[in-house]
Amino acid sequence: MVEDLLIYAIDYAKELGATYAEARYHKNTGESIVARNGSILGIGREVREGIGIRVIVDGTLGFTAINTLRREDVKEAVEAVVQQTKHLSKTVKDRIEFADAKMGRARYEAIARKPFESMSIDEKIEMISELWKRVSSVPREAKLSVLLVQYGENLEEKVVVNSDGAFVVSRIPRITLYYNLVLNHPVKGTIQRWELLGASGGLEWINEWKLDEVLPEDTSTYEKLLLTAVTPPQDYVDVVVGSEIVGLIVHESCGHPSEADRILGREAAQAGKSFIKPGMIGEKIGSEYATVIDDPTIPGSYGFYLYDDEGVPARPRYLYKEGVIYEHLHNRWTAKVYGVESNASARAMDYRSEPIVRMANTYLKPGNYRFEELIEDVKLGVYMKSYMEWNIDDERWSQRYVGLEAYLIENGELKGFVKNPVLEITTRSFYSRIDAVGRDLRFYAGTCGKGEPAQGVPVWFGGPDVRLRRIKLGVST
């Protein structure tokens, strides 16, 4: 029994002098099908299975991982990590302690309403090949030079046990569809669009996403965009930011800077620091519409979990609330430093990864405007629906989003396409300029990167469309 091995690991670590020990059995299995222009390039299968062990020894944190399930290997790994951590503790000034927390003792799973096995591999291949047939016939003047499609199904199984009493067993299936398309025109150049669709659950999402219907329509839009888009207005205008970009913005400029480990400098040389400093809870960051929530418990979400990898029960976190910095993302270490309770933000990508503070599903709280109402009193403006290029500085203050599908708004109506409008803005400026918020909440999938070695974890980010007043857009070179 793997549970017996985990209990052995934590008991033995405690016996060797660890004040805290945690052992996580973690298995990720996945299958992917990759197709280019309708032909299957190959099929990949992946199995990552092992045990991650974390200890606190003399106030110092140590982590190790093994991919065998033999008792003697667990013993050796525990001895090595306790010894190495103890040795390193001589150089540590600030002793690590964990905040007390309610520890989960639970078993849960996300249900695939339509299990992966309910569709045969040839049906899946047919589904992917069909996309090429449908999409490649769409362009009239341009040519679809590449359509890369990757279908993925994954299962994440975990048993988290620690010396403070956690015992959580979980099983989460996830499904993804990724595509990259390049449209080419001899005079107008190229347009590129890639997207990742992802959720927890099973094949029921294929019917939800309807990529076979959406992608041909989008391709037609991209062709028109490539052929007709004009330079965006250079004066100050109103900008309606589409939910896809709003989702990315809240992930980048609210979720990341609210990670308490980042605020405390633990990621300073990698993912960076935060404009939020200790003591800034309660400071104003935006208008009354700036409420950003991170919620791991949304059923079907790509970032779904009910207990984090330290065994703490999950709940929604209000990171910004009505324009104010309200709550950070905490694990048990940062919670202790801040004198609060962990809000269950510790996640590890796989057995080889230490649990660190992460987002799950981050979104801007919707309002009550219909899209038509958002644009109806805009005399001259731009609606940025989707993006390709983006980045943000390592303190999460200065950010840039380059629109892909973007429209001119004139007298309350959408009029034609604008090319590559650039929204380059600070975090405070974005949240302060929101003056109307749409009613439709939409989510988008992403793989969020952080840590060293880098850990990519599944997240959703989302929001409604929002309207910003008096924005000066840039133009991409």
Place this chain on the structure above:
Amino acid sequence: MHGSPLIDTCSRLVEGAVSRGFDEVAILATRTDRTMVKLANSQPSVTQRWRGISLSMYLVKEKRIFILEYRPAGGDVSEKEFDTILEHATVVQESPFYAPLPEPKPVEKIEGVVDKRVLEYIRDPVELAELSIEAAHRERIDYVAGTIDLWYTEKALATSKGVALEEGLTGLQVYLRAFSEPDGSGQWSTCSTSIDIREIEKTSITASRYAAESKGRRSVEPGRYDVVLSPLVFGNILNLVARMSSAFNVFTGLSIFMKNKPGDQVASERLTLIDAPRDRELPGATSFDDEGVPTYNKPIIDKGVLRTLLHNSKTASKLGVNTTGNAGWISPRPWNLVVEPGSYSIDELIREVKRGLLITNNWYTRLQNYVEGAFSTITRDALFLIENGEIARPVEKVRIADRLPSFLKNIEALGREAHRIMWWEVRIPSKLPYVLVRDVGISKHML
């Protein structure tokens, strides 16, 4: 064939897969022993240690290609996995990328890439952690963060064509980021296959000097500037360019070279970018690729001319050329990158600039369009305005926002000293100098 336990595992798995009905098989096994110490606030924040074996399997049945990545509990492959794949083989179409695995060729092993001192520091990295912190504090800084990463990998490859190869390599990457309140910060990095204490000290000291010198930043206007880029920034951008030279990325619409063929002028004649798997100083060194083909150093861009895309046997076959020894079973990849240095000192590069920027670090490089190469990246750490050939003052963060093709063509001059760089944003080990690039788009937030 009887060799080490690792190659025996590979050979046994090849035999097993062939006997179960696969036409072609390659098994790559990697045994890793690795330690990483993360530093934050001038002290270790965590020590991490990994030991284990991973298996990658390439399986072909009637020109259908399957890849299996396996980090199994127990270190072996279950029969069920093979059966599942064989079932798939009856329905999957032939891969348009299929080409037979290459026949075995003599491989000249790279000598001198295992340093026993790295093995010792893997067991006990405390001395290196202490040295990095202490050296950083020799300058006027407040605190330092960073990563000390040390590894030993042993890889073995067996194929159904009779390839049976193995080699070991030690490696390290060290990167330090120093902070000098209220707004100074600097970063440097090094990587190697062997321990070089002076280089590790220099990494800390360079990061700290940049931190101390970049305090008191003021804003700078966006526009077009001549820029001097550190090897960290140059490396970040050339990592991207080198990945785009993978023929697979050309086929899948993720490359500026979609519009090019070998022989095209794609960069300034001052740029020679080499894929250097046989550079024994850089920890991406390997004497054979994932298909067992011997590696060799080759220019990707030679004096500004695109010489070759990077190939495995499949992409090569598709284009009617020879493999370049860069497999990746599906996607070819660069091993190490080397840029041929120029003749300038850093001061001489700066003297060439009337009004420009010295950019020492960047991150978060993203593209609007991989084919056109429209990209932006944001600076981090020390950034200086250059006026009339001299550093005028530290300035606040900006973005480089430009197109890769014009960026490459505007390379004007290269430093004479090459630095070994590897960190979060430069994942391919790279050896390269400072560079001067003319007329580069610089943007920043104006709201």
